[in-house]
Amino acid sequence: MTDAQTKQSRLQPGDTAPAFTLPDADGKPVSLADHLGRKVIVYFYPAALTPGCTKQACDFTDNLDLLAGAGYDVIGISPDKPEKLGKFREKEHLKVTLLADTEKEVLTAYGAFGEKSLYGKTVVGVIRSTVIVDEQGKVERALYNVKATGHVAKLLRDLAV
Template sequence: MSERLRPGDTAPAFTLPDADGKSVSLADHAGRKVIVYFYPAAMTPGCTKQACDFTDNLRLLADAGYDVVGISPDKSEKLARFREKEELGITLLGDPEKEVLTAYGAFGEKTMYGRTVTGVIRSTVIVDAEGKVERALYNVRATGHVAKLIRDLGL
């Protein structure tokens, strides 16, 4: 099982392809806070709800100094279809090798429908402007998570 991050840890650096196949790095967001959220699969009901919730609150988050990046094991082509179909405004990155998911503690054993499986652990990590973990939330719910996050951040 991958190690979970804690507040104060240095956020693992990454460079991954976005929905258009362009490389996006955590370093591209230096000087801004970044909400990096990890989800199991594009175009599934829970992941769609969560992505739409982030998109609906993108202005509020951006005005408070937060960028939003969603990472899943999907390839760029699927991310592009997801973005277009749902009219998403957030940055979607693909991690088919699951290296970044693992580095952030968002891939490993989890319980699903009473069984232990290995997969993506729905997680959100908030990285501060200096690249340190401000909050690391694991096993979050797809529905209501964004609203709770906004409340917890005092926005």
């Protein structure tokens, strides 16, 4: 995958957010369409039970009531299997909806999978990203290569929540 391909697949404000239905930590299907009428923060992370991803998931959980009060639902998507997401949720007492994209189709559709730089090397993997979808299913913001730490606080400021 070239840089041009990676950049082309990134979503832009105004794009229709790609539809998806993925299993949650209990194996139950969850669709983006289930959230029409509410804003949705869809965030993509590399792996459950790793330090950065845990920090990010805990930050979203800690601010979930605040975000929900402002009209936002939060969905975290990773390539992990539902069973691992269940362990992640239990161990960290997470309240955000965690979805399993083991085939990486949704990650790819959202531009959150591809070449990235990791410790100076170019690797292919999950690009930590956050996409904010409006009530009509359109992309409001698409943020790529976000930091695990401090990202939720910055998001709260940017969204004026």
